[in-house]
Amino acid sequence: MPSGKTHDAITFMLAAPAFVLAYAVISNLPISFVATAAFLFGGLMFGPDLDTFSKQYARWSIFRGLWYPYRSIFKHRSRWSHGLIFGTLFRVIYCLGVITVVMFLALFAAAGLSGGKVPDIGALTASWYDVGKFTRENFGDSFFPAIFIGMWIGAASHTFTDMAGSYVKTGRVTEFL
Numbered sequence: 372m373p374s375g376k377t378h379d380a381i382t383f384m385l386a387a388p389a390f391v392l393a394y395a396v397i398s399n400l401p402i403s404f405v406a407t408a409a410f411l412f413g414g415l416m417f418g419p420d421l422d423t424f425s426k427q428y429a430r431w432s433i434f435r436g437l438w439y440p441y442r443s444i445f446k447h448r449s450r451w452s453h454g455l456i457f458g459t460l461f462r463v464i465y466c467l468g469v470i471t472v473v474m475f476l477a478l479f480a481a482a483g484l485s486g487g488k489v490p491d492i493g494a495l496t497a498s499w500y501d502v503g504k505f506t507r508e509n510f511g512d513s514f515f516p517a518i519f520i521g522m523w524i525g526a527a528s529h530t531f532t533d534m535a536g537s538y539v540k541t542g543r544v545t546e547f548l
Contacts, residue, residue, distance in 0.1 A: 382414030402513045406521035413525025419453040459523040
């Protein structure tokens, strides 16, 4: 299989074409930059190899422990981690879930230390709603889709590289679909 260096080189090599494609599709320079940054993030930090000890996993540095449950749940190179359809979607859902749990625990600890009111799930839901509303009002409706599509294409470049390597070795790529 391709090494981490190979995956990184392919990600960097495809960044300019990703920007051109994003601009051709949406004709918005700032959102094209956002999509390209998300592409780089998806390829370098948020790709399929978070299910094993890899360069992507190591890049999370002190936060890599957040990915340990993900590594425990998903078998390496399964269609749920490396899959083109569900891989990035599951990582986004997992990451947002972890952020939500960490936020809740931090608010719970702060309330306990200060004697304040413990937050409920409704308050946390309202906070996420406010984040979404603020982002849409200040950055436009295309911001979140550009991030997700950029991350998906960045991670897909990793998966396509692995598929090519698997095909060369075995003649099969079905485990990725």
